[in-house]
Amino acid sequence: MNAPTPLTPASALVNVGLDPLLFLRQLYDVAVLRALPLHNTAAHLPTPPDPAKGRTLVLGAGKAGGAMAQAVEALWPQNAPLSGLVVTRYGHTPPRPAGLPERIEVVEASHPVPDAAGLHAAERILALTQGLTADDLVLCLISGGGSALLTLPAEGISLQVKQDINRQLLASGANIAEMNCLRKHLSRIKGGRLAAACAPARVVTLTISDVPGDDPSIIASGPTVADATSCADALAILQRYAIAVPPEVEQALRSGAWETPKPGSPVFAGHTVRMIATPQQSLEAAASAARAQGLNAYILSDEIEGESREVGKVHAALARATAKGLGPFQKPCVILSGGETTVTIKPQPAGTPKGRGGRAGEFCLGLAQALQEQPGVWALAADTDGIDGIEDNAGAQVAPDTLVRAQVLGMKVDEHLQRNDAYGFFEPLGDLVITGPTHTNVNDFRAMLVV
Structure with a gap:
């Protein structure tokens, strides 16, 4: 811009x-x-791992994802290995500056209602966490819009069901904290589950806030942040706004089967969150x-x-x-x-x-x-x-x-x-x-x- x-x-x-x-x-x-990410990222970047021992993997989602990825590529040491995958909204990938090598793949998907491209991106992101070690660094780039863009429905939920629930939420008048509480509990990657998948690697999350109060657990439904809300909270939101769901969704929430990782869980040990713009x-x-x-x-x-x-x-x-x-x-x-x-x-x-x-x-x-x-x-x-x-x-x-x-x-x-x-x-x-x-x-x- x-x-x-x-x-x-x-x-x-x-x-x-x-x-x-x-x-x-x-x-x-x-x-x-x-x-803009390029103006805010440098002061928050962590030290790269020893290239002889570990690697840096960049994962992310959000409307600012493409610009955040380019900022990291421009600022990261050229002799330090860097790779990864970030998903942003259709049409939201900025033009690549001349001479800037592409080290992080950026793909696009639908927002505010998720689509198959977002589902495929989330599956690929989760797959990239396989084989990480304690010597590796995962740099997560999270911004608003990530809830829809990083969609990976809980076991037993189809993409179509997730899309229908999303449409109902968007029309319901629910606030962003309520919507994202429900989204976390219907997902295999949100609500701290991405961080859990990255273990035992060190995780540093760089985030741009789009939520009142700048709570990182709400931004993009907090894929790398502990979740203090519960399945019972998500069920109450369904009932409060009369969101129609299949019986198996309500049953899973009632049983607590889709509970998220909570504050104090060892999967978040050593993880840090850095707010780069508010x-x-x-x-x-x-x-x-x-x-x-x-x-x-x-x-x-x-x-x-x-x-x-x-x-x-x-x-x-x-x-x-x-x-x-x-x-x-x-x-x-x-x-x-x-x-x-x-x-x-x-x-x-x-x-x-x-x-x-x-x-x-x-x-x-x-x-x-x-x-x-x-x-x-x-x-x-x-x-x-x-x-x-x-x-x-x-x-x-x-x-x-x-x-x-x-x-x-x-x-x-x-x-x-x-x-x-x-x-x-x-x-x-x-x-x-x-x-x-x-x-x-x-x-x-x-x-x-x-x-």
Whole structure:
């Protein structure tokens, strides 16, 4: 990804009329740039093993997997043996820099619903752990999206059953911790099982966080991290969200047959996890860029969860109060937040056009509705991986005239919210944020400019 254009001074932004949405897009670019693997990996790389005794095997999964693999290839000593396999999302492998030798194989698979390519990659990754010794090093590259990309169903579950459960989870409104708890217990490779397969080798996990709280056991369902959740927890999630599963799945969870390795297990002895990029770091980078131009900048939190549209309404209330000179924030300012919201897909009457859109777009729908055309407020929400759900946009943007322009086109925000159709609302307005894959993933980025 190219470096962002230098930001225009706040005086020009506020008084001369630079496009505020361009300014917010520049802040998004700053946030993404802060999370790129090549900028963050060097300080976290372990010492290579003695080549006369051991080898370095690289395994990994996630939307940032291709970029993480290239960063390791660029930074790893050229005279130190290096090989391995990493799986990333279709279209998310960055162009290979000229002259960089390929020592780590990168393959692509489906996200957010797993496919046969992801299953094959997981089988190959597990097979590569055979024959490891205590003199070997396994470098695991883990980032968000790995839960779907690294799919290896538990014994007795077909890929089709796993796909169906995944689709139900995505539409249920379950948060990421709940979804990944269930995914761990229906897998032969997640929830610490990959680490167990690597024994007795030393395992170092480099991870980019896309989850609230930066818990490495949740990121990509923690394939190399001990799991404190239980089969009983997974069963409770099935029941809470009315996820339909075959009887044998429910029976296995009830019996504890698919329990994961727990904290304190000897399989994790000597293992380390190193967080190389987090949502908070990206928000701080964007805040610093705004402050450098004379704007006030406030970070609400990097752990915001909840229904996307409702989170949008709360943000709108803060922006409206700030625009009116009320509340704790002083304008002109930028208000930033991150985290991972959810979208509960609502059943629609027969014949209703299928809605399109993801978390960031639905946040913007709720925000626009609640802002009520408030003057002096602009906003942008986008996923830092460049893809909002399964569409081709990263997110969307909102301006004071968004609802007026929509009305001219005969669109009502309420109707689009009802059918979860953010894409269908913002595309005719020209207000989709389209970046293409960014090759990193620190989850949601939201920014509101209030002048």
